[in-house]
Amino acid sequence: MPGYRRxxxxxxxxxxxxxxxxxLLPGGELPLQIFEPRYLNMVDDAMTGDRIIxxxxxxxxxKARPxxxxxxxxxxxxxxxxxxDGRYLITLTGVCRFEAxxxxxxxxxxRQVRASYDRFEADLAEDEGAQAAEDARTRFAHALKRYLNRRELDIDWETASQAPLEALVNSLAMGLPFDPAEKQALLEAADLTGRFDTLTALLEIDAMDDGDDEGHSLQ
Structure with missing residues (x-):
């Protein structure tokens, strides 16, 4: 994102x-509907400053303050x-992960914290078109199809097959209904390759009881 290089x-x-x-992952977009007064206040303050949340x-x-x-x-x-009716509809675009x-x-x-970005500074680097090996993409596609079938969900496979790896992995990691601990594991993966491997493993674990091995190839 412009202005954030280090x-x-x-x-x-x-x-x-x-x-x-x-x-929220770096480069991803997260739409939010804000209605609680404290978070309306937070957005107001962010909009008058650097817009970072x-x-x-x-x-x-x-429970009141976890x-x-x-x-x-x-x-x-x-x-x-x-x-x-006083709600805010915002979109956050991910910039960089931080240690709280x-x-x-x-x-x-x-709530406000001191954020340290040093461990994740690579999030600010330009996308260099990362790729995954063909066998890894095929394994991933098979696991994804089984996962989606079990939940009666679907995606546009043609669009998915043409999407850059980072966009595909991040959109699925953000959009699929994983539990909070699984979402955190995806967030904390060291890099895109680690996130791809974690996502594949989560899909395979969920689909272990599904005997349907039919799949699609994500080139």
Whole structure:
């Protein structure tokens, strides 16, 4: 994303939106409907600043103020609209993952943390058209078909076969109904190859009881 080439270009203090089951990945787009007053306030403040919000999951603790996961993803508000009943419809575009450090004790109604991007600075690099070996793509396609069949879901296979690997993996990782722990594993995968392998494994684990081996090839 323009303007963010190094970890130091990103804000070190960011508001966070804890939302289990919601996954934002670098380069991905996450539409959100905001209606809680504290998060309306958060969006207002972000829109007057750098437009950065950190999406993060929780890991237990007090239900009213659960512990935050160790890793989240910073996104920039790239689309914004207001509805007649006071809701905000926004889109966050993923910029870079971060490690959630100290949570600041501030008077804002929403939570804020010190974010460290150093471990994930490669998220800011230009896409170099990563590829996967043919056998890995075929294995992935077979597992995906079984997964979708079990849930009576479908995708446009022609479009999927032509999509760049990063776009395909990230859109499926964000869009498929994995549980929060699985979403976190996808988020924390070291790189695109690791995310591809994790996604394939999750699809295969889910489809282990499905005997349908018919598949599609994702070239």
């Amino acid at each position: 970890a130091s270009d990103l804000p070190q203090l960011i508001p966070v939106f804890p939302l289990d089951g919601a996954l 950190g999406m993060i999951q929780t890991r237990g603790g007090d 512990k935050l996961a160790d890793v989240g993803c910073a996104g920039r508000i790239t689309s914004y609209a207001e509805t007649s 450090g100290e949570e600041l004790n501030l008077k804002t109604p929403y």
